[in-house]
Amino acid sequence: MTITSGEQRVAKRRARTEKPTEPKPESPGNDWSFWPTYDSASLGFRNYWYPLMWAEQIGDKPVPVTLLGEKIMLIRDGDDIRALHDRCPHRGVPLSLGRRQYEGTISCPYHGWTYKLDSGKMCAALTDGPSSPINNKISVRTYPVEQRLGLVWVYVGDGEAPPVERDIPAELIENDFAVGGRWDIRQGNWRFAAENGFDEGHAKYLHNTALWRLFKVMPAWNETRIVEEDSWLIRVQDAVHWEADFPGLGKWTNKRWYKRMPLPDAPGKAEDINPVIKSLDIPGFVSIRLPGLLRVAYPHFIHYEWYVPVDEDNVRYVQLMVRFEKGLKAAAFKAKYLGAIRWLFHGQFTAQDAWMVDVMDAPPEKLYRPDLSLTAWRRHIEKVAPVAQQDPTVRVIK
Amino acid sequence: MTITSGEQRVAKRRARTEKPTEPKPESPGNDWSFWPTYDSASLGFRNYWYPLMWAEQIGDKPVPVTLLGEKIMLIRDGDDIRALHDRCPHRGVPLSLGRRQYEGTISCPYHGWTYKLDSGKMCAALTDGPSSPINNKISVRTYPVEQRLGLVWVYVGDGEAPPVERDIPAELIENDFAVGGRWDIRQGNWRFAAENGFDEGHAKYLHNTALWRLFKVMPAWNETRIVEEDSWLIRVQDAVHWEADFPGLGKWTNKRWYKRMPLPDAPGKAEDINPVIKSLDIPGFVSIRLPGLLRVAYPHFIHYEWYVPVDEDNVRYVQLMVRFEKGLKAAAFKAKYLGAIRWLFHGQFTAQDAWMVDVMDAPPEKLYRPDLSLTAWRRHIEKVAPVAQQDPTVRVIK
C-alpha cells in the first residue's frame, strides 16, 4: 500500500530526515487519518453535480433540501428549476416558507424581501418601498440546476460549473433506455453508504438471505482485484468460489438444489449481452466513481446508485435501474421494474444495506483481504478529490 | 449610530491610541457583539417584575415554572401567592413535587424537609425529629410575588424589590378597564419575540394574510422614526404609503375593494378616541419598554404583550387586550374579546409571529431601513439595562 498524494509523499520524505513533531499514521485502523482527505469529507466533495429527486416532483411550491450540509430550496420557474440558498440574509428565515408574490420571484414570508429566482438578486424589499436603499443591493446564492434522466441535478461548487454531462455516465447520455428508480433519505454518513456499495465482501453474506437472490446462487468467496479505468474503479474477479470448507466448522456455500448459477460476474463474459453494455467493455461487475456513484452492470441491465451527502448523519440514496432498449422491450422492462425490481432489489435488497450503514460504527476498524476495494476507493479519493476541489472541470488525474 | 455605554466609549477611545489586541466590531451584522449587553442577555434581565400566569390558576397544588432560567414553584397560601426556589437544598428534589404537611408550609416529598412558604425557612426536617440540628438553619430562596391585573407577578433580582407598579404601565393602575388575555410558552429566545413585536416591517407582509386584517387595509410601507419618552421607545410614522410600484415587478398594495382604510396609525390622531388613551398622548401606534413589554395602542383599546424569558430557547408570551370602560361597554368588550379578539388577534394573528420567532436564525443578519426599530431597541438596552442591573429601583437613565 503506497500513499499517492504528493503532499503526503513530501511529508513522508521529510519525516525520514527531520525529527517529527507528530507521528504519521503508518497503517489504517484506529482512525482514518491515514486518508486525510477522505477523513475530513464527512459532508462530501464540492465541485460536483448531484442528483436530488425527480424533476416532476418540483412544482410552484418551494421544496427545501439539504445537500453537502447546505440548505437549498428548489422551485419550478416555467420549464426551469431554480435552486437558491434557503435562508433570507435579513433575519435568517427560510425562503422555502415564502410566497410567490410576483412571477419569477420568491418573497420571504417575514418582511417580503423579494428575490429573482434566476439570479438570486433581491429586487424589492416590499415593506420598505421602491426607494429602499437595499433594493438590488444584495443576493442569495443560487446553484446551477439541470434536468437529466428525469432527475434534478444541482451543482455545489466554486467557480464556473462544468457541464452536467461530466458527472453522468456517458452511456446514459448517448443511448436510449428505459429506466425505473427511487430515492430516499437514509441514516448514516455518505461514506459508509458508498463503502457498503463498493464493498466486495458483504453481498455474499448479508444479501444471501435477500429475496432478490432466492433462485440464484451467491458466491462463497472471491479473489478480487481493483482496476482504474476512465475515472471508474472497477472490481475485477480473478476467481469465484462457490463453496468453501472451514476446518472445524463445515461447508460454506449458498448453493441450493432450487437455485441456478448466476450469470457471469463480469458482463463482458456473458454470451447473451446487450450491445450497449457489451460496448462498455467493463472488466467487472461493480464500479464506483466520484463523487459517489456506483454502477452494477448485468448483461442486460445496469443498476446505478448515488450516495448524495445530506449532512454528516444522513445520505440521499438515489437508485436507477436502466435497460438499453426501445419500444416493446422497454415497456416490458418498465412493467418488470414496477412489478418486481422496485420491491425486491430497490426495496428489500438495498434495505439490508441501509440497515448495515445505520448500525455500522467505524473507525476503529480491522480490515480483511476483500476490503482492498475500500482502501482502493479511499486512496483514489486522496489522489483525485483534492485536484477536483481546486479545478471543477477536472475529474480525474491519471 | 453611536455607542452609548461609557465602558464602550472608553474602549473605542483607547483603540485609537493603543495597538488593539482584538478588533472591536464597528457595525452590526455577523454577530451581536456590537451590542454586548444585549448579546449576553439570552436569559433576560434581572431586577424586574414579570407576569407569569393568571392568579386564579395558582391553588394549593404547587405549580412549577421557569423564569430567567430559574426553577420556581408557585403556590397559594391563603390570599397570598408564594414563590420558592423549586429545589430542596438537601438532595435537589423539586419542592413542587412536595406535600402540604402543615398549614403555611411545603414538605419535600423525599425526606420531609419542611419549608415555611412565606420565608423559605426550613423549620423541620421531619425525619430527623425536633432535635435535628439543621432545623431552622437553612432556607430556600423566596421571590417577591404580587397579584395585579389578575396576573401573578414575580420579581427576579438582587436586593430590595421595587414596587410592582414600577413595572406596570401607569394607565393600567390608575384607571378602570375591561381586560381579556391569554398566555402561552412559545419556542424561541425572548429577544426574537421582542424584536418581532417592535419590528416595523413585518406586519405589512407577514400579517397581510391575517384574518384580523381581512377587512382593513395594511400599509405598503412607512417612513418611521423612533422616539424615547418616559421609558418607552415609540415608533412614530412620518408617512404611511398605501401603494407602491416596483419597477419590473408591479404594484404592491394591500388595498382591496372590500377593505376599509384603517384608523389612524397613532391613536392621538383619531377623532373618536377613548379619553384615557387620548390622555396618554402617545405619538405612535407601537411602543416597547424594558424588560420586554410591547404596547399597541388603538383609539379604543390597547394591546399589551410581555416577552417573559423562560430559558434560552423558550419565551412566555403574555397577551392582554384592555378597554378603558366600565359597566355595559366593558361587558360588551368582554363578549367581543371572547367571541373574536381572542381567536383572531391573540390567536391566529400572533401565531404568525410565533412561527417567525421559531424559524428565525440570526445573527448573522443584514438589516434594512425599517430595522431602525431593532437597533434603537438594542441601543436603548445598552444604555438602560446595565444601570438597572445594579440598582433595581432605577428603570431609565435619560
Add this chain to the structure above:
Amino acid sequence: MTITSGEQRVAKRRARTEKPTEPKPESPGNDWSFWPTYDSASLGFRNYWYPLMWAEQIGDKPVPVTLLGEKIMLIRDGDDIRALHDRCPHRGVPLSLGRRQYEGTISCPYHGWTYKLDSGKMCAALTDGPSSPINNKISVRTYPVEQRLGLVWVYVGDGEAPPVERDIPAELIENDFAVGGRWDIRQGNWRFAAENGFDEGHAKYLHNTALWRLFKVMPAWNETRIVEEDSWLIRVQDAVHWEADFPGLGKWTNKRWYKRMPLPDAPGKAEDINPVIKSLDIPGFVSIRLPGLLRVAYPHFIHYEWYVPVDEDNVRYVQLMVRFEKGLKAAAFKAKYLGAIRWLFHGQFTAQDAWMVDVMDAPPEKLYRPDLSLTAWRRHIEKVAPVAQQDPTVRVIK
C-alpha cells in the same frame, strides 16, 4: 469525619507544608470531590460480578445488554450462557444482530465473520474463504458468566475472575430458599439508586404513603449508627421514635388506629425469627455492600436489591425476595410473592424510590444527621474500591 485513603492523607499532609496550587475540599457539599473515588465512579466499579436478568430469558437469540457502559451480547450455548463484546472489530456492527451459522458460534450479519462463543476467537471470515489470512488471528473480548439464583451473572474486570460466590451473600449459597423477584432498567445513575436504598431518612416520609405500609406504622425518626461487619455496612438503630412534636407545626407521626406496630427494626430482636436469618446475627435492618447490593432483613424473609450500572444515566435494578423455607412453606411464600409482594413491595413501594432517583439533582447537596448512612457508604468506597480495582480477588480491606 476522617479521610481514609492513603493517597489523600499524604495529600493533606503535603498541603500543610507546601504552598498548595489547588485547595482541597475540606467538607462535602457543592460537589463530590471530597470522595474522589466515588465521584469518578459514574459507571460503577470493575472487578465485580453483576446480576443482569433471569438465566431462562437467554436463549439462542442474542440479547444485547449494557453493563458499566460496555456493550455486551448474551447468548445461550447449550447449558452455558456466553457473553461477548457486542461489536465486530471489522466494521463495528453489533454481533447481537448476527446469525448462528454454525454450532457454538455467532456470525456478524455483515460479512460473516464468525466467532467462537466460548473463546471469542474469530475462526472464519466466511466471505474470504478458508485461506483468509485473518482467520483465527483476532478475537472479541469475552466476559466470565455464571448462573446462580436463577440469574445470569457477568464479571467485568481485568485479570482472572474470582469465584462468583465472592459477590453473592453467603446465606444465599449455603441454604435452601424460595425466591421471587423482578428486574428493570430505571433512569438515574446507579449511585443515586444505591444511596436511596441505604438512606436512613427517606422511608419514613416518602414511603409512609406506600400501600405496603398501609397497616403497619412507620417511625417518625430514628437515632442511627453505621457499623461495618464482614464487608457489609449496617444501619443500627439506637432509638426509634414513633411520634414527634415540632414547635409551631404540630405532631408528626405515622401512627393510626388501624395500623399495628411493626416487627422489631433489627431481625435479631424479634422473638419469632427464621433460624437462618437468626444465625446471620445482623445488628440492623438494612445493610449495603459493594459493588451495590442492599439487604433488608425482616425476621422471616430478606429483600435484596442490586444497583447494576448500565451507563451514566441508567441503572439496572434487580430485586429478590427470599424466604429460607422448603416444601409447603416455600410454596406458600411463592404464592404470596406473586399475589402481593411483587405488586406492593417490588412494585409500588420501590417505584417511589425510582421516582426520587429520577428527579434527584445533586450535588450540590446539604446533608443532615440521618445522612451519616450516605457518608459512611462513600467513605467505605474510598477505602475499599481502590484496592478491589487493583486485585479482583480482594473484596474488603479491614
